[in-house]
Amino acid sequence: MTISPSDDPEYDLAVIGAGAAGLAGAVTAAELGLSVALLDTSSQLGGQFYRHPAPALGATRPEALHHDWSTFTDLRRRLTDSGVTHLAGHHVWTVVRAEPKDLWDVHAVTGADGNGERPARVRARAVLLATGAYERQLPFPGWTLPGVVGAGGAQAMLKSGLVVPGIGVSSVRAQPRAGIGVSSVRAQPRAGIGVSPARAQPRAGGRVVVAGSGPLLLAVAASLVTAGARVPAVVEAAGYLGYARHLRVLAANPHKMAEAAVHGTALLRHGVRLRTRSAVTQVHGADRVEAVTVSRLDRDWRPVRGSGRRIACDALAVGFGLVPQLELATGLGCATRRTRDGSHALDLDAQQQTSVPGIWAAGETGGIGGVQLACVEGELAGLAIAARLGGRPALTESGRARALGRRRDRMRAFASVMAAAHAPGAGWTRWLDDTTDVCRCEEVSAGHIREAVADYGARDARTVKLLTRAGMGWCQGRMCGTAVACLAAEGPGAEPSPSPERRPLAVPVRLEVLGALAEVTASGAGDPEESADPEKGAGR
Amino acid sequence: MARDRSPAELVGAAPDAAFEITFDGRPITALPGQSLAAALWAAGILAWRTTRVGGRPRGAFCGIGHCFDCLATVNGEPNRRACLVPARPGDAVTTQEGHGHDDLAVR
Ligand SMILES: Cc1cc2nc3c(=O)[nH]c(=O)nc-3n(C[C@H](O)[C@H](O)[C@H](O)COP(=O)(O)OP(=O)(O)OC[C@H]3O[C@@H](n4cnc5c(N)ncnc54)[C@H](O)[C@@H]3O)c2cc1C
């Protein structure tokens, strides 16, 4: 086993994703003597949960937007101490088996948005997939208006950019609407003169309604109010009774209760109302959000007729839970399982290994479970990989490994209760009207998709996609995938898809990069260090 | 906790000097370390693209690089994800109408 050749482009382990899971995995494996490369699209460590302002923003109290901040700073310190090579600004688009067969090639494009000139390749004996999750979205009339943003997205923009959506005045160059002429609200440049940058933010934030389903909504609303936004309402589609049926599981996960209590306290203090069994069923506004209609839902998430109430706001932060990000894994042929909220997660063994030997996974890729679970799974995977590559099977039998395994199982049980409690009810499609765009990229309406299902017999998302282009755009169906599958399932004889759709490229790749792949593969590893510099890699 | 606290005050931010970028020719202020999308939001701007089919306004949606709604033309180059690209002094962001160009393989 190599000890610490961090300048050698061939590593023992390549970890993809520098969130909680990837960090814990990388640190654990490196401390046990493996050479580790840690790749992430972002220029910073931390993933979604520990997202924080770039150094130039000079945050002296980054912990103000996180609980558990010391867990992160501890991992970050250990990462440096253990000599892990952090490859920032690396967007991995595929992982393939190398020659000789016991190695893997991890291919990435580089730069802030993957537009950099120089693709990179990292070769490793094992791969840990810690690619996290993205938000599940369900469409509703008006959800494409500017000012409607993902709930996790609002959180991410707040944590990294210190901004809240819907403040100030807007400038939208929309098509002229018949009879009205071009809307010409113009943004005023912020008066910056004599005002220090930190104070240049407006004193009062916008009004942001937070809606959708899942525990993330409470976290997002709490951050928003703490950062000065006003939150007229938090609108949760599920009830909380789904949890109450599982008191044993709840009692075994007191940290989850404590977390909810912290958010709940912040919301109470700011007088934020939580409306359960309700949803935003319409967004109002010409070129940007001006108000939303909130309707009550029945048990199946069908809007109750006549229950709509209008709430004025400047933005809407919406999300219906999270979905594991599996493109790289399914591209490798890793087996998946269906979770209790109808999405797909990786099927992992007790040591966090996927069905493909040599490919491990941790965190949200194995099912949505939160940041503590991600840390535990990352550490377990790190132990298991060091055991396998170092020929030290005793590592996985240690007291440490067994304790981690028990914690993981407890938290997985909670995750399963949570998934079931917030699983979208079938009735949500009733809040769509036929003109609602379901696919944001290709602008495919609900009416168009229903036609494909009713008149042309589409029974699954794949057929709908071929008939309508829904899910064929830039985001590759990440935003509309759940909705299209639900609409297809409303046709007679439809069945839920047994496996997630395979997308050969996990991130968009320029054609010339694809073309150059053969060349890269033939000419050896290149020097990943050289493209590790996000400045250089940004290609701007 | 005071309600009128800004995010920057909350985290005790003491950023390096602010700088100017332009949006459709008009100057706006950006802080070093902010993405273009964050700088636009801070200036109250929520839309910087119009869609190909309906010509409808769009801006940042997912905030983390997944949805591609935030595509903007930056210094003449179309299809840059504003939520990922950091703001640099003098950047010229222009509303992207429709396509830009089409040289990405997405599947
Ligand atoms: C937008 C968003 C906001 C969230 N906010 C909160 C919150 O405020 N509070 C909370 O409790 N939970 C939040 N979560 C949930 C949070 O994701 C998890 O609790 C936790 O971060 C899981 O850790 P992880 O390591 O599994 O994944 P993540 O933290 O998501 O880390 C995955 C990492 O993989 C990287 N990655 C993915 N694909 C690639 C690729 N192809 N190439 C290179 N790198 C890649 C990503 O850039 C990311 O850094 C949020 C989730 C999302 C999606």
Ligand code: FES
């Ligand atoms: S906001 Fe979704 S990709 Fe930028």
